Amino acid sequence: MTTQTQTGPDPKTALSSRGGGPRADRSFQVLTLAAGLLVLAVLALILITTTREAWPAFDEMGLRFITENRWDPPSEIYGGLAFIYGTAIVSLIALIFAVPVSLGIALFLTELAPRRLRAPAVTVIDLLAAVPSVVFGLWGVLVVAPKLVPIYNGIHDLLGGIPVIGRVFGEPVGSGRNFMTAGLILAIMITPIITSIAREVFDTVPRGDKDAALALGATRWEMITGAVFPHSFGGLVGAVILGLGRAMGETIAIALIIGSSTQITANVFASGNAMPAVIVSQIGESTGTFTAALIGLGVVLFVMTVIINTVAQAIVRRAEIRMRGAAS
Amino acid sequence: MTTPNPKVETVTASDRPSVSINAPSTGWGAVGVDTPQAAGAPVMDLRDVSVFYGNYEAVRGTSMPIRQNQITAMIGPSGCGKSTILRSLNRMNDLVPGARVAGKVTYHGQDLYAKDVDPIQVRRRIGMVFQKPNPFPKSIFDNVAYGLRINGIKGNLHDQVEEALTGAALWDEVKDKLKQSGLSLSGGQQQRLCIARTIAVRPDVILMDEPCSALDPIATGKIEDLMHELTKSYTIVIVTHNMQQAARVSHYTAFFTAEVDEKQVRHGRLVEFSETGKLFTNPSDKRTEDYITGRFG
Numbered sequence: 001m002t003t004q005t006q007t008g009p010d011p012k013t014a015l016s017s018r019g020g021g022p023r024a025d026r027s028f029q030v031l032t033l034a035a036g037l038l039v040l041a042v043l044a045l046i047l048i049t050t051t052r053e054a055w056p057a058f059d060e061m062g063l064r065f066i067t068e069n070r071w072d073p074p075s076e077i078y079g080g081l082a083f084i085y086g087t088a089i090v091s092l093i094a095l096i097f098a099v100p101v102s103l104g105i106a107l108f109l110t111e112l113a114p115r116r117l118r119a120p121a122v123t124v125i126d127l128l129a130a131v132p133s134v135v136f137g138l139w140g141v142l143v144v145a146p147k148l149v150p151i152y153n154g155i156h157d158l159l160g161g162i163p164v165i166g167r168v169f170g171e172p173v174g175s176g177r178n179f180m181t182a183g184l185i186l187a188i189m190i191t192p193i194i195t196s197i198a199r200e201v202f203d204t205v206p207r208g209d210k211d212a213a214l215a216l217g218a219t220r221w222e223m224i225t226g227a228v229f230p231h232s233f234g235g236l237v238g239a240v241i242l243g244l245g246r247a248m249g250e251t252i253a254i255a256l257i258i259g260s261s262t263q264i265t266a267n268v269f270a271s272g273n274a275m276p277a278v279i280v281s282q283i284g285e286s287t288g289t290f291t292a293a294l295i296g297l298g299v300v301l302f303v304m305t306v307i308i309n310t311v312a313q314a315i316v317r318r319a320e321i322r323m324r325g326a327a328s
Numbered sequence: 329m330t331t332p333n334p335k336v337e338t339v340t341a342s343d344r345p346s347v348s349i350n351a352p353s354t355g356w357g358a359v360g361v362d363t364p365q366a367a368g369a370p371v372m373d374l375r376d377v378s379v380f381y382g383n384y385e386a387v388r389g390t391s392m393p394i395r396q397n398q399i400t401a402m403i404g405p406s407g408c409g410k411s412t413i414l415r416s417l418n419r420m421n422d423l424v425p426g427a428r429v430a431g432k433v434t435y436h437g438q439d440l441y442a443k444d445v446d447p448i449q450v451r452r453r454i455g456m457v458f459q460k461p462n463p464f465p466k467s468i469f470d471n472v473a474y475g476l477r478i479n480g481i482k483g484n485l486h487d488q489v490e491e492a493l494t495g496a497a498l499w500d501e502v503k504d505k506l507k508q509s510g511l512s513l514s515g516g517q518q519q520r521l522c523i524a525r526t527i528a529v530r531p532d533v534i535l536m537d538e539p540c541s542a543l544d545p546i547a548t549g550k551i552e553d554l555m556h557e558l559t560k561s562y563t564i565v566i567v568t569h570n571m572q573q574a575a576r577v578s579h580y581t582a583f584f585t586a587e588v589d590e591k592q593v594r595h596g597r598l599v600e601f602s603e604t605g606k607l608f609t610n611p612s613d614k615r616t617e618d619y620i621t622g623r624f625g
Contacts, residue, residue, distance in 0.1 A: 115425060208462035212522065215420060216475035216529055217452030226474055230465045322509070 047302065054296035056289045065293075066300060071262050071278075073286070078293035082262045084300065086179070086274040090254065091247040093183025093268065098191045098247075099240055105191070106198035107224060122199070129192035137253035140185040145176030145257065152180065152269045170267030177259035180268045185257055186250055190243035197242060201235030202228060234316040241312045245305055251276035275301045371396045371533055371563045372417060372440075372454075377431035379412045379421060386412050387596035389431070392582050394533065399555060399564045401574035401604065404584030404619070409596020410567045413584075414535050417565065418454035419447040435533075452479060455531035459538040461518035463510030463525070468493075468502050471510040471521055475529040488528060495561075496524035497554050516547025523554065527562065534558065536566040540573065552577050571620060574604065581607045583616045 009015075051058075058065060061078050068079025105125065109118055152172035159169045172178065205228050213223040229236075259271020260281065275297045283294050372394035379387045387409030394400050394417070402410040412421070419440065421427040433440040440450060463471050472489045475481075481488070489506075493499040498520040502513070510521050519539060526534055536555075540548040555564055555577050568574050574581050581604045586594050600613045611617045 206462065208458055208460055209464060211420065211423075211456070211458060212462045212464065212525070213474070213478075214423065215418065215451050215456035215458075216478065216525065217448050218478050219448055222478045226478065227464055 047299070050295055050299050050302070054292050054299050057293035057296045060289060061293075065296060069262070069264055073282075073290045073293075076289060078289070078296070080275065080278075080293075080297050080300065082264050083273050083275045083278050083297060084304075085264045086258065086272040087248055087276070087301065087304075089179050089268070089272070090182045090186060090258065090274055091244055093180060094186035094190055094247045095240065095244060097184060097187035098194055098243060101187070102191050102194035102239075102243070103198055103236070105195045106202055107228075109195075109199055110202040111220065111224065111228070122196075125192050125195055128188070129196075133189065133250060133253045134256075136185055136189055137256035140181060140253060140257040141177060144185065145181045147176075148181055148184075149174065149176040152176065152178075156269065167266045168268055170265070170269055172269035173259060173271045175259065175271075177257055178269050178271045179258065182254050182258040182274075183268075185253055186247045189250065189253065190246050193246060194239045194243040197239035198232075198236060201232045201239065204235070205231045233319050237312050237316050237319075241309060244308065248301065248305060249276055251280050255281050368395045368398060370394060371436065373432075373434045374413070374417075375432040375434070377413065377416060377429060377433055379409070379416050380426075380428040380430065381424065382426040384593070385595055387584075387598075390598040391431075392598060392601045394563060394565055395580060396563050397559050397561075398579040399559055399566060399577050400580045400582065401578035402565065402567045402582045402584060403569075403571055403574045404596075404599075405586060406569075407594065407596065408584035408586045410582075410584045411537055412596065413598075414537055414565060414567045417533070417535055418451050418456055420451070420456065422447055452529060453531055454533045454535060455526040455529065456535045456537065457519070457522050457526055457539045460542050461515055461522055463513070463518050463521050465509065465511055467507050468510050468513070468521060469506040472524050472528045475525055479529055481529065492524040492528035493521075495527050495558070496520045497550065497557070498524055514547070516543050516550060519543060519547070519551060520554065523551075523558075527558070531562070533563045533565065536564060538567055538569060541569060548573070571608075575608050578604045580604060583607065583611075583613075583619060585615055585619070 057078050060076070061068070064079055066079075066084060067081060068077075069081040070077050070079040071082065072078075105121075109121055113121065149172060155169050156172055160166045160171075209227040209231060210223055213227040218226060254274050255277035258273055258277055260273050260277070261271045262273055263270065265272070279294045279297055283291065286294055370393040374390050374392050374394075377387070377390045378385055390409075390413055392400075402414060404410050415421045416429050416433060417440075421429065429441055435450070435453065438445070464474060466474070469489055472492050473485055476485060476488055490499060490503075493502060498517060501517060502508075502521075505512075510518065513521060519542075523534075523539075540551050543551065552573065555566070558564060566574075566578065580601065582601045583599045584596055585599050587597050588594055600607060600611060600616045602612070607616065608620055611620065617623075
């Protein structure tokens, strides 16, 4: 053993650090962790405070708050089932129209459109997202709804007699302010967001996958179904869920268009109401338990959104495991 | 082995599987049926082929034959245009905006770029295996079945998938896990899966664009052995960076290089095409000799 005359290793070859690297690494880690936790904390706080505010109504109504179809503030009865139904049906109509159109636009822009058409087309679609929702609402109620009434009447005359389907396309309400108009306007509103995400998802499909399909003699459509869709499934579910979230939460446009009546009917041409629209139109004149009930609708909406997101994530995860194999 | 045709050097066009199935359209199916050809007869022919991207001439004036049931290798330094030429043989270049082919590429005497030729039928006859193994994110079975399904090929799907996987020397390794994702396989297995996917639709010619460059030596060896097997039924064109690979597997070799012209623009050019043995032992061009002896590139 040599005697240790040196106080430490040669500075040129020393491996211990003087702080810098690891400390910076650690503080970055803490910072990002804090940012992540902040989101969770905000979400939890929103849920806790709104639930507390809504508690008088929940306490009074119990489960009937979401299972009963009777909204009668003067009698202190707050059963919001009709509004939950309205939100669901309007969102569903919006998705039925918006998803195929959005995916079509996104496919056109990524796979078919000439390069110089892409940028202008994207700008126009993004502009659609910039239109304030109250403008959509006014346009819907003043321009679109009256024009759609004759079409609704035509569809009703054509299909109204058929069992089951006839009930869906029942007698249209005269103003045109109904589930269908609200759903259609919503569809226009959520198309930009679904298109924009779907476009980015399609862009991530590896060139190699598309080439492989084409080299087997696939047409463009076969290439899209064989190579593009399997790769994009998860991302597309995400795009649809974001669109759905926007549709479920849309307030002022729906409040103007949906017709504000408390009823549950299969007839998409009938007027109804939806949770956010009820909140915004009634909260001004509410007090006490009534206010609590309206906040309670907000809590229900929030919980529904969380549930839908969780289910969607589970679906995506399962699909991805199936497609990528156990390896990753 | 369930290779469709066990005869080696005497395969004739009339009993080649690719022409015995019903092609969906346009008379391509009849090609060569009545005229049995000996192995080595040209399946494809390039006459003064140049490929342009916009105004840029990427490869200039290439003429060479692709012979039946033989492996033709294309070698040369990066940027010499060998992959570009390869992609012009099944019209994959069509997909690049601004790409254009001048000169004449014929397949069984038919102009590949004639107006009435359907590029989809071309790619169905002239399949391709890529540099990076690119199985679809689907099950092993569905990967192989994809081409059969889109081309509406009749018959027992499972048998045809098994046959293709056997032909690609992969069946024994995957027969118990056909439902698993193609992406769960190793790189070499993935590449053989891609070959199985290609031969499932029974093309006439298989183009391989550096099929082993992402693989380790053992996996490479397996693919090379497989290529030898495949020549019993298929014509193969392979682009490779690896000269030893070209020397090992190919019957004919085309050496490309990049040249700078009077306007200081780089073009790919075919320097020499001959039998592989001759090209590697007795090249007729100085540039070929420099390249294969390692003095250049």
